[in-house]
Amino acid sequence: MADPGPASFSTRANALLRKNLTYQKRNLRSNLWIIMIPFMLCLFLVAIQVLFDTQVNNADENRCGCQCTVTSEAGKCEKESCGIEFSSPDQAFFCSIASPPRWPPLLQIPPPESRAVRTSFLSDIGLPDESCRRTGTCPVTILFTGNNRSVGTSLFDNLLTSSVTVNSSDLLQDLANNVLGTAREADFTNYLDPGIASNDPIYNIRSRCISNATLPFSFGQKPLEFQKELRCVQELNIWRNKSIEVNDVIFKGYQKGNPEGKANEIAAAYDLLNTDRNNFNVHIWYNSTYNDGSRNRPGTLVRVSRSVNLVSNAYLQFLQGPGTRMLFEYVKEMPKPETSLRLDIASLIGPLFFSWVILLLFPVILSSLVYEKQERLRIIMKMHGLGDGPYWMISYAYFLAISTFYVIILMVFGSVIGLNFFRLNDYSIQFTFYFLYVNLQISLCFLVSSVFSKVKTSTVSAYIYVFGSGLMGSFLLQFLIQDSSFPRGWIIVLELYPAFSLYRGLYEFSQFAFRGNLRGADGMKWKDFSDSAMDEIFCIIIVEWFVALVAAYYVDKISSSGKDLLFFLKNPFKKSSSMRRPSLQRQGSKVFVEMEKPDVNQEREKVEQLMLEPSTSHAIVCDNLKKVYPGRDGNPPKLAVRGLSLAVPSGECFGMLGPNGAGKTSFINMMTGLLKPTSGTGLVQGLDICSDMDRVYTSMGVCPQHDLLWETLTGREHLLFYGRLKNLKGSVLEQAVEESLKSVNLFHGGVADKLAGKYSGGMKRRLSVAISLIGSPKVVYMDEPSTGLDPASRKNLWTVIKRAKQNTAIILTTHSMEEAEFLCDRLGIFVDGGLQCIGNPKELKGRYGGSYVFTMTTSSEHEGNVEKLIQDVSPNAKKIYHIAGTQKFELPKEEVRISEVFQAVEKAKSNFTVFAWGLADTTLEDVFVKVARTGQAFNVFS
Numbered sequence: 001m002a003d004p005g006p007a008s009f010s011t012r013a014n015a016l017l018r019k020n021l022t023y024q025k026r027n028l029r030s031n032l033w034i035i036m037i038p039f040m041l042c043l044f045l046v047a048i049q050v051l052f053d054t055q056v057n058n059a060d061e062n063r064c065g066c067q068c069t070v071t072s073e074a075g076k077c078e079k080e081s082c083g084i085e086f087s088s089p090d091q092a093f094f095c096s097i098a099s100p101p102r103w104p105p106l107l108q109i110p111p112p113e114s115r116a117v118r119t120s121f122l123s124d125i126g127l128p129d130e131s132c133r134r135t136g137t138c139p140v141t142i143l144f145t146g147n148n149r150s151v152g153t154s155l156f157d158n159l160l161t162s163s164v165t166v167n168s169s170d171l172l173q174d175l176a177n178n179v180l181g182t183a184r185e186a187d188f189t190n191y192l193d194p195g196i197a198s199n200d201p202i203y204n205i206r207s208r209c210i211s212n213a214t215l216p217f218s219f220g221q222k223p224l225e226f227q228k229e230l231r232c233v234q235e236l237n238i239w240r241n242k243s244i245e246v247n248d249v250i251f252k253g254y255q256k257g258n259p260e261g262k263a264n265e266i267a268a269a270y271d272l273l274n275t276d277r278n279n280f281n282v283h284i285w286y287n288s289t290y291n292d293g294s295r296n297r298p299g300t301l302v303r304v305s306r307s308v309n310l311v312s313n314a315y316l317q318f319l320q321g322p323g324t325r326m327l328f329e330y331v332k333e334m335p336k337p338e339t340s341l342r343l344d345i346a347s348l349i350g351p352l353f354f355s356w357v358i359l360l361l362f363p364v365i366l367s368s369l370v371y372e373k374q375e376r377l378r379i380i381m382k383m384h385g386l387g388d389g390p391y392w393m394i395s396y397a398y399f400l401a402i403s404t405f406y407v408i409i410l411m412v413f414g415s416v417i418g419l420n421f422f423r424l425n426d427y428s429i430q431f432t433f434y435f436l437y438v439n440l441q442i443s444l445c446f447l448v449s450s451v452f453s454k455v456k457t458s459t460v461s462a463y464i465y466v467f468g469s470g471l472m473g474s475f476l477l478q479f480l481i482q483d484s485s486f487p488r489g490w491i492i493v494l495e496l497y498p499a500f501s502l503y504r505g506l507y508e509f510s511q512f513a514f515r516g517n518l519r520g521a522d523g524m525k526w527k528d529f530s531d532s533a534m535d536e537i538f539c540i541i542i543v544e545w546f547v548a549l550v551a552a553y554y555v556d557k558i559s560s561s562g563k564d565l566l567f568f569l570k571n572p573f574k575k576s577s578s579m580r581r582p583s584l585q586r587q588g589s590k591v592f593v594e595m596e597k598p599d600v601n602q603e604r605e606k607v608e609q610l611m612l613e614p615s616t617s618h619a620i621v622c623d624n625l626k627k628v629y630p631g632r633d634g635n636p637p638k639l640a641v642r643g644l645s646l647a648v649p650s651g652e653c654f655g656m657l658g659p660n661g662a663g664k665t666s667f668i669n670m671m672t673g674l675l676k677p678t679s680g681t682g683l684v685q686g687l688d689i690c691s692d693m694d695r696v697y698t699s700m701g702v703c704p705q706h707d708l709l710w711e712t713l714t715g716r717e718h719l720l721f722y723g724r725l726k727n728l729k730g731s732v733l734e735q736a737v738e739e740s741l742k743s744v745n746l747f748h749g750g751v752a753d754k755l756a757g758k759y760s761g762g763m764k765r766r767l768s769v770a771i772s773l774i775g776s777p778k779v780v781y782m783d784e785p786s787t788g789l790d791p792a793s794r795k796n797l798w799t800v801i802k803r804a805k806q807n808t809a810i811i812l813t814t815h816s817m818e819e820a821e822f823l824c825d826r827l828g829i830f831v832d833g834g835l836q837c838i839g840n841p842k843e844l845k846g847r848y849g850g851s852y853v854f855t856m857t858t859s860s861e862h863e864g865n866v867e868k869l870i871q872d873v874s875p876n877a878k879k880i881y882h883i884a885g886t887q888k889f890e891l892p893k894e895e896v897r898i899s900e901v902f903q904a905v906e907k908a909k910s911n912f913t914v915f916a917w918g919l920a921d922t923t924l925e926d927v928f929v930k931v932a933r934t935g936q937a938f939n940v941f942s
């Protein structure tokens, strides 16, 4: 098969994408659940709205009233009439109003307790003493200024009529001669003036109050008839020399404008400018601030018209004398059709639900990222050539696609079933908002995934975040937003918490939808963008998105290079490990000089030669590779690998034997890039493992000691994925997968299409081997490939490996001598971090196994006889094993003749009972035990 070369970015992207899609397809059930949640919540909201409509919006008291006008004899209603005359005052509001009521024009005046009085900061302008507040008789102050004080004064003397004539035949006209005021703010429609419809008194503003008596009146006609009383209040007008002085007084009267934090308000102020007998020019100050937190309420100006009329009337009298009047009798709304109450409760409670819906993607993405990390799949993918760049980009794009799809579904579904939250706000704003937020959310997942190592903890924490944040948003954040006394700056600080910025955006949508629905208008448009808090939310989200991306990238780089997260904070003067290193090296080299065997030395020389004149004949070259684990908690540093030199040509299978903890896995981890060597290096296909690991990965296959597989992918899908990463395509890929499955005996009986999670340990093992070999990598590392296999599968696997090694260099570790003997061209016995010997199995047996092993079992009282027998046959024999009558001896080959041994045993049998006996040539196992023992003994004493 021709070498397809390393896979391009798009090939790797394609591989990962297909794998992810299959993975999601397998998780169909939980995915469906997640998709169902927005649907169910939307339906739930619609249900609440329907219930609310029937119970509240369409309830009798919330629509125009009807009464039975013609009743049949049976007591049945034959004709029902509706309209304002059949309604209670509450219902009247909703009726069609053909002729809206006329309301006397009212002037907005401050309530008694905040009317301007003399204070430390406003002392010398003629305001009354503070004592009036106690009796509630403070006057209403009106300021005026202009270019000519005498004109101003004479004009303002006419401002208020001093006579009150009230004649019930035409109330409004009589009242127009008076100036009426209210402290109650106007509403956004004036079908019902709140100043009159409420219980607040109507003030009659006079230049002097003769008595405290109040005059009762009734306004309007049935059913909108209100009993009111007129309460007299005095007016005080004060001249200031300049308009800037007026501004000053007004500002100081504002609660936040003076040092004592006291409301000290005036009713209105006029600047007469250059007004004289020929000109009438006037500026009017009025207070448009309303206390209820909502902005832009129309209707504010209803109360301004009265102050315009006041000054115009005064000017007219200034010109024409007191007999001339310009009366302002009433204000009246346009006629209106019948309306109904339109409270959109679904929009009001929407933010809580929709913030849950969108936050719900967080645990989904997080657990998928943490799963790959927990199962170490991320690392094994990297080893098979999937670099960090493609991994992050593809994962990002993939999660973004899923999230975008999800929010689009939410918007479409919400609109289709008629939620105003979605229908009334501009779709492009909504989409931009959700899109930005899901980007932020994915970046956060990447960042947070580095903190977690277990799927369970990450999922639990993520769900707590989702539900907790939603609830906190609706019970804390929303409450604070609505509290206008809470500083806006702190709200922005709170919104830095990502879930709150989401909540705030949803809250703004809901408010706009609610108000839009109430007025029969649209919700948020781009022109409201800066008017709502959306501009700040967008800024926060975009900035956090970039910060999270950069932080996630940084954290990933650091954790994948094995450094401490805060490595740059470390004390640069405390170079503990590098200072200790020289002494270690010295000690190490002394050990080697003393103990190194000629074969190991020869290998070292070969490597030195290869390093000088690089050639590609040797696929793997390790040059004096060392790994020292720094000492912890007072323990000395541990030498895991002490200067390993090894060259493995292509087409060779090199077997690594050694007791547990000898450093084999550390060695493999260094060669596969999981660990950085402390010193020395390795070349794979001429590429340095310290600097060129990413390119090394494209021609490498790894079968790790523990199977790293996706539980929900099948064996075939695993092979397809890794095959694609190795740049196999089309029919070549299919054929390779097929062959691979057959070779590891996973093809028949549909095993290939079963989920890997359901495989037995042996099947997983075989799949791991198949994965490491797919795409004919140049270098393959196998860490105990055949553990846990039955003999038949093992034999099968061996043939696969044997076939694969033709143009591949394989390094494999094993504990099975049989396997080593069968598969490996050369063996190295690795003890305590160093090679003790190296050579092909026959050589090793010859070198270390110059003896036979004699075993004999007798009853224990005859042990002495056996020892004597051996002494006779071979004076230099060594007892190597002894337990309850069974003894094992090593007989040097040069002084033993097998026939003598047989004769001696025959003779012994006649003297005492021999239960069993045997004579064996050395096996590899004996070599191993011997080498391991001497190596360890040596290292202990050195």
Ligand SMILES: *[C@@H]1O[C@H](CO)[C@@H](O)[C@H](O)[C@H]1NC(C)=O
Pocket (backbone or CB within 6 Å): 148, 149, 150, 151, 276, 277
């Ligand atoms: C102010 O107005 C009065 C009366 O209109 C006029 O007599 C007087 O000259 C004016 N004063 C100034 C400074 O213009």
Ligand SMILES: *[C@@H]1O[C@H](CO)[C@@H](O)[C@H](O)[C@H]1NC(C)=O
Pocket (backbone or CB within 6 Å): 165, 166, 167, 168, 169
């Ligand atoms: C009220 O109006 C009627 C008719 O316009 C008039 O006769 C009567 O004197 C008025 N009453 C007062 C107190 O002005």
Ligand SMILES: *[C@@H]1O[C@H](CO)[C@@H](O)[C@H](O)[C@H]1NC(C)=O
Pocket (backbone or CB within 6 Å): 241
């Ligand atoms: C206003 O101006 C007059 C004369 O122009 C002056 O006498 C008076 O002190 C000024 N008042 C204030 C409060 O400045």
Ligand SMILES: *[C@@H]1O[C@H](CO)[C@@H](O)[C@H](O)[C@H]1NC(C)=O
Pocket (backbone or CB within 6 Å): 250, 251, 253, 254, 255, 263, 264, 265, 266, 287, 288, 289, 290, 291
């Ligand atoms: C305007 O009115 C609001 C309440 O209606 C009040 O809080 C505020 O202090 C007033 N502003 C001034 C300058 O008087």
